[in-house]
Amino acid sequence: MTDALLNVENLSKSYQGVKAVQGVSLNVAPGELLAMIGPNGAGKSSCFNMLNGQIRPDSGRIRICGKDTTGFSPERISRLGVGRTFQVAETFLSMTVRENVQLAIQSATLSALLPLAFFGNLGRNFQIKADELLDLIGLKEQAERSCRELPYGDIKRLELAIALAGDPKLLLMDEPAAGMATKERMLLMQLTSRIAKQRQLAVLFTEHDMDIVFEHADRIIVLNRGQLIAEGSPAQVRANENVQAIYLGSGILYKQEH
Template structure:
């Protein structure tokens, strides 16, 4: 099914963000279809992470609109966006290193089951529903054998998988992944790639990723940014054959 035939669940409309005289995102419009994996490519400094920050409201656009399921959410706070079903991972792993893997997922599970509240979350280990909820995602990501291991003792690849488990435990509809395979070995990259591919269809996924093999293999759609603007959009095959992309991103 084409993106046009799918329901648009998240969109950016003419977003602009400047820092002083530097325009980081320049009138960017994108539409993300339900159940699709939409990757965003571009060289360093292209504006990809700034765009993510605008979508999650970690930054406020100077002009433009963010819509979630058709509603204008441009004025909402990050936690309000999260409660509406948008969750993200970061370029640098943001899990709590001194907690166990299970405790990390408990936090997101308790938030999900308590309707966003995090009061007295440490009681979650006595709450069977929260424990079962957390273990569901640890098991799904292949991390159950590390459930009670301090996160700082996990490999970096397993820390990235744990971050995805935390993201899923918040029960989002839309997942934003910021360079999920950055810094990983080939074996770890393959593992993370398989996990992300398995989530397609169940979730809407927007992914920034520099590993071209990963992007071309698992993406449904790709948008390419350069110098803050979108220079191309299409299927993996269309992007591979795009001369503008080759010149701007692949070096001609």
């Protein structure tokens, strides 16, 4: 896909002879939500962490926004326009909601290289942009609130704002709905989808909740034992015999039938 923001070709990784990822290729276009699914041990985490620069692939190529990023560090990849969220959301609990976003904006603009005294001015620095991001995710009225007072669903939304602080073109989300109640999960993914379409942001996410996957993904790729075994629309993946065989008896492929 020539206009893809993320292009991955024949990515492979082994650990002491065990092939965790074998020749995986994928792409994500602007405004698209691509879900990566598979049973435990399928290679999702290894694949995801290679894209983010946390581990180096044995072979294959990763291109982000047209640039070969294979083997780049997470920091270097982030500065190319890549945002990241994690299974367990992390914020500075002693800071306010707004201060967390301001700090993320500061870091994204390389202001983190300034003297530590600069941190004392967070009340003024980047406040307008921070409030715009908080308004985008529906937390502007909570801007002065301490993060330690927020319910977990709001923390996950705040993490999304932090990931957007550097105006990324690509967003990598590792199990974004983990730890959230069902309604909160759906609302978070609805919000993510809306932002992706509005900003033409490419989103790749892993997820165990198949309701989330089949409801919100534009396309799905399925890994099993390190190999890509299926890809396509939610309807195509649901009907794929290989996928059905993997999830045989679980019922998870049919929970969202309409």
